[in-house]
Amino acid sequence: MDTNRKPTVFFDANNNQVSTAKFAFSSAASVAATAILARSIAHEFVPPELRDYIFFKIKSLLLSFTPYTTLVIEEFDGLNDNHLYKAAQLYLEPTIPPDTKRIRLTMPKKQGKISFSLENSEQIVDNFNGIQVKWKFVSKNFPSKNVSPHDPYNPPLLTCETRCFELNFHKKHKETILNSYMQHILAKSKELKEKKKTLRLFTLKSDRVYGRRGDMWQSLNLDHPSTFQTLAMDSDLKKNIIEDLDRFMRRKEYYKSVGKAWKRGYLLFGPPGTGKSSLVAAMANYLNFDIYDLELSEIRDNSELRKLLIATGNKSILVVEDLDCSLEMHRLPQSRPVLPHRPNQLSQMTLSGLLNFVDGLWSSCGDERIIVFTTNHKDRLDPALLRPGRIDVQIHMSYITPCGFRMLASNYLGITEHPQFMEIEELLKTKKVTPAEVGETLMKEERVEEALQGLIQFLETKIEDAAADGVQPEQVQAVDDDEEELMIEMAGTLVDMNRLNC
Incomplete structure (x- = not known):
């Protein structure tokens, strides 16, 4: 028997894999335990600042290797x-x-x-x-x-x-x-x-708090349907207004180069019911601008007016309606309070404060802003407010014209021609009526013939009432020519709208 013979060794692959797996799990467990122990020691003995610094350095080192x-x-x-x-x-x-x-x-x-x-x-x-x-x-x-956990009513x-x-x-x-x-x-x-963007209509809060915009103004969605296509206004007048708005919007750099604030001032004047508010809404819809409705009678002093101006957003139209009713500014001293007195409160707002609001230093707080004043009586406004630079565009919103009537007929009745148009237009030349009156009359009937006949009867009644008061139709027309000349003034240029075609 050969005593030098070596024993035969059989290799078991399955046992070797099990041993390898046990060794891997054992190593991972040891590493995890070491990491947990190191973390516990770090939390216990290492200050948070030093610990954060070490982690930051390790993270920075790792990030330095990534591209x-x-x-x-x-x-x-x-x-x-x-x-x-x-x-x-x-x-x-x-x-x-x-x-x-x-x-x-x-x-x-x-x-x-x-x-x-x-x-x-x-x-x-x-x-x-x-x-x-x-x-x-x-x-x-x-x-x-x-966190205050002691208030049961406010979790x-x-x-x-x-x-x-x-x-x-x-x-x-x-x-x-x-x-x-x-x-x-x-x-x-x-x-x-x-x-x-959803257009918004802003108005002053009664309990406003200064500091943030939302604490001074409250708003709701502006869903006014008025557009330049639906306005009962002469076509050339609408065209001039649209061109003026477009020119203003594209001249940001020009305003900056000449040292002027990027804003535009409009004055809409004329009798009630001639579409001043509808024109403001059409401008907002055309430009996609929000509207801020500023009620001057609610403002206490010049300082409050400045704060409200700062709180308005860009791309907006600031509207001051019925200026002749809000302020008594006709030939007032510059330092005299101009708001109506309220119980236990004396207004400290002055005409100079309003003028600074229009074109002073505070008027430059914002871009792409349009300021619109409306009034029923232009002659009651102080001339200082109307000079160029404060009011850039003056638009006379007059009584309805034949062109305006045809626009209303298209909007309300869906027609552009009718045999009765000529009779109605002749009646409109002898009696002053507003677009609001004509529109309200056309809405009373659904059928075209009945609506137009109702308008004719309305105009004839107005003429008969004027004759009963001793006013002849010819006299009415003379008053129209002298006092209600339809015009638009842009940058010092007067355009007689009576000479423009529909």
Whole structure:
């Protein structure tokens, strides 16, 4: 028997794999236990500031090996809104792909349009000039520090939410992203904001608090249907107004170059019922501007007027209606209070304060603003308010003309020609009636023939009543020519609208 013979060893692959797995699990458990122990020691003995510094350095070291850069756009900058965050939110909405797993839907109370946004940790990819940019929405909740748990009627807010966008891209494109891409986002978001905008009508709060815009004005949706297509106004007059508005909108740089605030002042004057308020609504719908209805009788002094002006937004029309009723400004001293006295309260607002509001330093607080004054009696206004630079455009809203009647007939009855038009137009030349009176008469009947016949009877009755009072139709026409000349004054130029064709 060979005693030097070596024993035969059989290799079992299954046993070897089990041993390897046990060793791996054992090593992982040891590493995890060591990490937990190290973390406990760090929390126990290492100050939080030093611990955060160490983690920051480790994270920075790891990031130094990656070729990518991450930008963070937070929702707030201290206590102020971050305009770039709002712009990014608008910009990303149409770029959300249909295969996104989670999408947040919102519809603000004062708007009628649904908005789309990313849910927490969702990512989308955007391409800009061949550069791939990865966007990620991050939302974090943390306990609120200022919580009072002792009020049973007002449950405390236990958590606060911070939201931000993270942009990840190759670091070699950093300059392009910071300059061109950010400007692209701002421009695109401005365009999208205009498309989604819901027009608002603002009025003063009775219990207003100064400091924030929302604490001074209250608003509702502006759903006024008036447009330049439906206004009962001479075609050439409407054309001139539209051209003036378009010229104002495209001359931002020109206003800046000549040292003037980017604003435009209008005065609409004429008898009641001639469409002054409808024209303001048509201007707002045409420009997509909000309207701020400023009631001067509710303002205490010049300081309050300035604060209200600052609290108005850009791209807006500030309206002061019935100026002759709100203020008694005809030839008043510059320092005399001009508002009506209220019980136990003496108004300190002056004419000079109103003039500074129109074209002084405070008038430049904002861009793309239009100021509209309306009055039934232009002659009662102080001439200082009417000079160029304060009132740029004066529009006389006169009684209805044949061209205006045809527009109303088209709007109310859906017709552009009728055999009775000539008779009605002849009657309109001998009696002054407002567009509101004509429109109300046309609405009384549904059938065209009955509506037009009702208007003829209304005009004949008005003429008969005037004759009974001793006023002849020829005298009425003479008054029209002398006192109710239809004109528009733009930048010092008078255009006689009676000479313009429909």
